Amino acid sequence: MFNTKNISPDNLSFFTAVCLSVPVGIAFYIISFKWIDALIALVIVFILSFFLIRFVLNKFIYRKIKVIYKYIYQTKANKREEIYQKYILPKKSIEEVNSDVEKWAEQQAAVIDDLKNNERYRREFLQNLAHEIKTPIFAIQGYIDSLLDGALENPSLTKKFLENASRNVGRMVELVRDLDEITKLESGEQLLHKKKFIIQEIIREVFETLSRKAGEKNIHCSIKKGCEQPVEVFADKEKIVRVLINLVSNAIKYGKNDGHVTAGVYNTDEQHVLIEISDDGIGIAEQHLSRIFERFYRTDTGRSRNTGGTGLGLAICKHIIEAHGKSIHVRSKEDVGTTIGFTLDKG
Ligand SMILES: Nc1ncnc2c1ncn2[C@@H]1O[C@H](COP(=O)(O)OP(=O)(O)O)[C@@H](O)[C@H]1O
Ligand SMILES: [Mg+2]
Structure with missing residues (x-):
């Protein structure tokens, strides 16, 4: 009918x-x-x-x-x-209304999933944070207590304990600075101020800034042969300096004594430039590769923690590069070395 x-x-x-x-x-x-x-x-x-x-x-x-x-x-x-x-x-019709409502219910389920994920992320973040803060703060407490308990009488011990406490304060300052940066990046608060600049110039500046660190391990930093021809990129210069500082300091930190850190600059196509930082250090085992860009992730907690990083460096790099609409990737082999590369727009 x-x-x-x-x-x-x-x-x-x-x-x-x-x-x-x-x-x-x-x-x-x-x-x-x-x-x-x-x-x-x-x-x-x-x-x-x-x-x-x-x-x-x-x-x-x-x-x-x-x-x-x-x-x-x-x-x-x-x-x-x-x-x-x-x-x-x-x-x-009622049926159409019904299917609309079902669609709406699905959307709501997705929203709830998102909220749950955020909630889990927030919890993990706080757990990690508490963990990261605990180590230096307990160390500082230990040194101060020892000083109060009598070590102050001994000038050489006093100096040593104060130096140790100061190193741990430095670690906390670094952590807070990185946290501040990553939260700003995540909230989208920081806008990019893009301009044209020569990428090799800032790579050399970064090598210069980190030359003392590299010198301590007798690591030689250089721009790869054949990549010296100046290449202009269009990006947020300060933030890219930050990325390079993180990558080069990792390359030095996880590099071997008397090793090499090299920077490669390649024109991939008409619009893009690929920048790679390579080292011949300890490398990263296969199972960690997909996770090293996560906040607080370290391959070998003991060893990496001893070197004093916050575990946030690569997460910050990833945020900055993704804010530019580009990607960052890693290639690595244990005991051979690591290469981390990212792309940028040509200037
Ligand atoms: N060049 C590298 N060689 C070997 N391992 C690396 C390198 N860069 C990063 N990693 C690994 O990835 C982890 C995360 O790096 P990052 O976010 O910079 O934190 P960290 O503060 O520990 O340097 C490091 O703890 C280290 O285990
Ligand atoms: Mg680092």
């Missing part, structure tokens, strides 16, 4: 009115044997019941659905919502 999947209040009222009026008409005919009376009764019952049912459906059911819709779509712009309520919704 009509598509039951697409019943509107009008269809439903019509169908019910027919169901009511036909038996009434037949009953009238059986009682009075006057077909004209039967027909009049049928028409009156049909008209009355049609409008009554339609009124009830519209008033009580459709309006209720509309209210539910309003709540579901409450985040929509008001103007659009009004148009939707006025013109689109009345044409929707």
